[in-house]
Amino acid sequence: MSSLAEVARHAGVSKATASRALSGAAHVSDATRARVAASAAELGFVASTSAASLVTGRTRNVGVVTPFISRWFFGEVIEGIEEALIDAGYDLSLFRVQEDPDLRQRVFDYFLVRKRVDAVITVCVALSPEEIRALAALGKPVVGIGGGIAGMSSLRIDDVAASRLATEHLLSLGHQRILHVGGDQEERMDFHVHAQRLAGFRQAMATAGHRPGDDFAAATEFTIAGGFATGLRVLGNPATRPSAIVAASDEVAIGVILAARQLGIQVPRDLSVVGIDDHDLAEMFGLTTVRQVPRAQGRDAVGMIMASIDAREITSHDLQLPLTLRVRSSTSAPQPD
Template sequence: MAAIGDVARLAGVSKSTASRALSGGGHVAEETRLRVERAAAEIGYVVSPAAASLVTGRTKNIGVVIPFVNGWFFGEVLEGIERALLAAGYDLTLYNVAGGGEDRARVFDYFLARRRVDAVIAVGVDLDAHEVASLERREKPVLCLGGYAEGTPRISIDDVAAGRLAADHLIQLGHTRLAHVGGTGAARSVRSVPGGRRRGFLEALSSAGLAPGGRATVVEAEMTMPGGLAATLQLLGHPGRRPTGIVAASDELAFGALRAAERLGVAVPGELSVIGIDGHEYAEMFGLTTVEQYPAEQGRIAVDTLLRLLAEGPADDPLPDSGAPLPTRLVVRSTTARAPR
């Protein structure tokens, strides 16, 4: 089995220089580093993560906390994170905190400490003060992607603006009877993703003089296709109060809304316009009008930002564009049209 001494002899350097070149700890001239890497590759030497951590104090491992592993958005974000971490020479340890309660507490109080990660990316998860404090005690930087935690760096789209843009699109098409199919808990968690999109919807209605509860309705559902189906079946179940336009808090909710309209014989977009938010990979297939975002790119940006927080990238202003929201765009397809007369 190849050892660091073999690499050093082949590269013509000391063992300490070879170790620094392969672990990233301390300064090594670029020409020397490349010579050591070629020598290591030639004899098949792979750096031991445990040994490297003794030199650098780093595990080269990032913890990712996520509420779901089977949703489209989260899968796309994870792919972007994984590719960026691999390119930077980091491993990934994934924790699913959908269960909440004691299972979630163990992730923050035990597992993240035991598995020794250098930093944590929280994807679509709102962290409470205890969870943040638990990580800070262990000097682990935390970055929120989409979720929220008091006092920690955060990157995200502007969910309020996304909800407002989606509602404004329907209002400009002449719709006055509007409904919002939002995520569960949106009303009580205003800083969450569904909470922001609900707020944007309501702001657009207020600006247009359309008061919710009168000519607009807000309902909540799990942000899935079955959730959108069930909520929209209820919305459309009273012909006299049917909305002519639905703003769904996610594309998956919007897909469920389209299925509900089909089941009830409500024509889209002739009788009902539907718009989503996310830019799901199936949005084009469904002809869905949506406010598009780019989750895989968001994953890459999250890793770049975290490496800056770990002082492995440019030190100035680690947040992209001084913390400005990540980009979105309105994509108009065939599920929205002018309001029926």
């Protein structure tokens, strides 16, 4: 309610001095600063961000663009971002974009442009060339989580390596007939992640001397329900049943495990399953998985943003996060038959 002018009057100083005192700038005596701070506290003064950003051009607000909110990976990332931003005194504007081109255009050409955000974090959004151009034209720091953006900072695990690691684990246990359940070959708009995990699987198989045909990769929606449906489909026929499955995400892996149980297939005795993520539920299902920590990725992305803002320069780092395999009880050597 109260304005800086009132605080200044109450403290017996000018608006200029009051502003300097509150913002921590130099050239204000300790006595004055204390008096202004006391007045501000007494009057319950909170600076209007509109006024401040009008003149400084900085809004203390970061835009987050994501295709999903409730899926585990995305939710965790967003929570990590939110925590870190709040700590830094920033708030977060959330924009959800999926395939709808009209909506995407509105977000990129209108919402992100109206001088409301200091920076943008994209979470697993594959951007069209025009969208990349629009982001670059903002002249503001941009960090992509989980999907690199040409020419901008990114933060991610090496998806190819993660999938390779998961596959190698199964190979080292002696599995021969391994199926990948995840994205399909054609690179979908939103997710090169999917294509890369498939590629990692193929690399590992090829290195081990396998020649997987198309039937060794099954496409699925990236949810528990998707993994379940696909699992029922690919595990239904005992003749063609794989001895192990690499799921492109833990949610898919959990769906597959549930499908196996439904079909009376024992995990890991009859079927080994490995995922990627280390989802909250992985422990409960005893799921062997490649661990990543999306919440930390969110925090780190904010760190990169803040460094860039403080340095007043738009840098472009490419950060790859470490991977670890967590072996639980969903994988074992194949049953000798």
